[in-house]
Amino acid sequence: MDSLAIVGAGPAGAAAAYGLREADREITVFEKSRGVCGRAATRRKDGCRYDHGANYVKPGDGPVAELVHALGDDGLVDVTAPVWTFTGDGELSPGRGDDDPKWTWEAGITQLAKRLFAATDATVQTETRVETLARTDDGDWTVATDGGTRHTGFDDVLLTPPAPQTATLLSSTDWADDRRDALRAAAADVSYRSIVTAVLHYPFELDREWYGLVNTDDGHDIGWLSREACKAGHVPDGEEILIVQMAPDWSREHYDHPASKQATVAARAAGVLLDDDRLADPDWTDTQGWRYAIPNDAVAGAPVDAAREAGLHVAGDWVAGDGRVHAAVEAGLAAADHITRG
Ligand SMILES: Cc1cc2nc3c(=O)[nH]c(=O)nc-3n(C[C@H](O)[C@H](O)[C@H](O)COP(=O)(O)OP(=O)(O)OC[C@H]3O[C@@H](n4cnc5c(N)ncnc54)[C@H](O)[C@@H]3O)c2cc1C
Known part of the structure; x- marks a missing residue:
């Protein structure tokens, strides 16, 4: 069975896992935080819940409205x-x-990612920061997480942290290839x-x-x-x-x-x-x-397309070029589509 590592359990990472839920693929998600949904975040205190990152999800023009209802209208506000x-x-x-x-x-708004992941068989490892990546000679990807654990043998890897953090990750990626350098530079350019x-x-x-x-x-x-x-x-x-x-x-x-x-x-x-x-x-x-x-802007498209050929994918609001949850979800679904088509 093909395998995929997703770095980041925000809206883009969760949507990508959801988009692949019926594909014959083993998915492992690595998330550095304690909870899922990234900048669409919720906290609790003294009987209150509050969304202190993204305030709400809008439908956009794509599939997000249908997807939100497909996740269940119970508790939807x-x-x-x-x-x-x-x-x-x-x-x-x-x-x-x-x-x-x-x-x-x-x-809380974190229900978005929680419900997306609940519809999948993905393994979600929270409090697990990805430190480095490596590509082996036979084209597999290795993901090294904090504490020094190496997770090997992934056919594809999908990076969804914000662009500067993705650029840092690519800097430490062991893959001597122009496509890595071009993608790193393009991600670093997003302000x-x-x-x-x-x-x-x-x-x-x-x-x-x-x-x-x-x-x-x-x-x-x-x-x-x-x-x-x-x-x-x-x-x-x-x-x-x-x-x-x-x-x-x-x-x-x-x-x-x-x-x-x-x-x-x-x-x-x-x-x-x-x-x-x-x-x-x-x-x-x-x-x-x-x-x-x-x-402030979108990542250049050509380096994203080039890296994809080597099984290295990116998704997120910075790939969509719109700092909104629905745009990140759409980017995650688009990445799932590319991964399915190989
Ligand atoms: C204050 C604020 C208000 C906003 N208001 C709205 C709004 O009202 N409506 C709206 O639509 N959008 C809003 N947004 C934007 C919205 O939150 C983002 O567009 C959306 O969360 C992007 O999703 P993403 O999956 O691309 O990235 P993120 O949500 O950032 O998810 C990326 C995930 O990657 C994880 N990660 C990073 N590095 C690593 C690593 N090395 N290893 C493992 N995991 C890692 C992060 O912890 C995070 O969970 C707001 C954002 C902020 C900050």
Whole structure:
């Protein structure tokens, strides 16, 4: 039976495994984190659940809508309250003219990858970081994970970490071939925006018409702000969680500042933006820095195609050229298709 190693259990890696679920192929997934779904991440605290990376999945124009429903509608949440806009001087305006579904799950957005993997026979090894790859003379791939374990004999390998991390992995790949160098250089060329996310919990409800607010003129320290209470199952009645994504410029400048300071600035800025002094003083906070949050562009196609001929594949939002979950899923399904066709 052919075998495949997938590096990364985010939306792209999970979709690739799902796309191959009926193929006669042994699949092993290596994921460095404790959980699956990558930057589409969920945490729990004090009876709350919150999506502190990607806020929701949109359908896109491809197969994602059908796929989301195929995974089961139980616990699926469509956030129906609207997204409003705001400007650098803090003026809020209704509507962004976008009525597409915004999906997450009562148990959190990580359900996407959990449900995709549950439909497969793939072996998912979490807390297992891939350190290096090697290609043998007879064309097989070896994957070396932290702790020095070598997993041998893969016919294909699919890399789905963000482009800079994929470039690092390719730098340490033992395969003296121009195709490796070209793919490494192309992945290294993809630039990213960073985002610092502050999670702010309040022991009271916030009565607003909107679910989210997006800054439209790059003129505010906050890029995005949303209410987790709009997602069924995430926040108990009588409470609220604000997700505050600081703008890329602010996030880059303050990326290494202490988490408590980042949260304090985010809470104050939220209070001013929403004209509510209470918001400056959340009863608990959480933060997460996403160094490689959103790719600015797509990887060049030719090196991707060339490496594929040697059984070395890549997928992810940076391959699709769109920093969205649905684009990563589509890229994962496309990789599965290429692998099936050999
Ligand atoms: C703050 C923020 C908000 C966002 N909001 C939205 C949104 O509302 N809607 C939307 O559609 N998209 C949003 N996105 C983008 C979305 O999260 C990504 O487009 C999507 O997660 C990309 O999926 P992926 O599988 O390509 O990569 P990832 O999700 O990054 O998955 C890659 C996986 O590879 C693993 N990995 C990396 N290196 C290794 C290694 N050496 N060994 C093993 N595993 C490794 C990582 O741990 C990760 O799990 C947001 C992103 C961020 C950061």
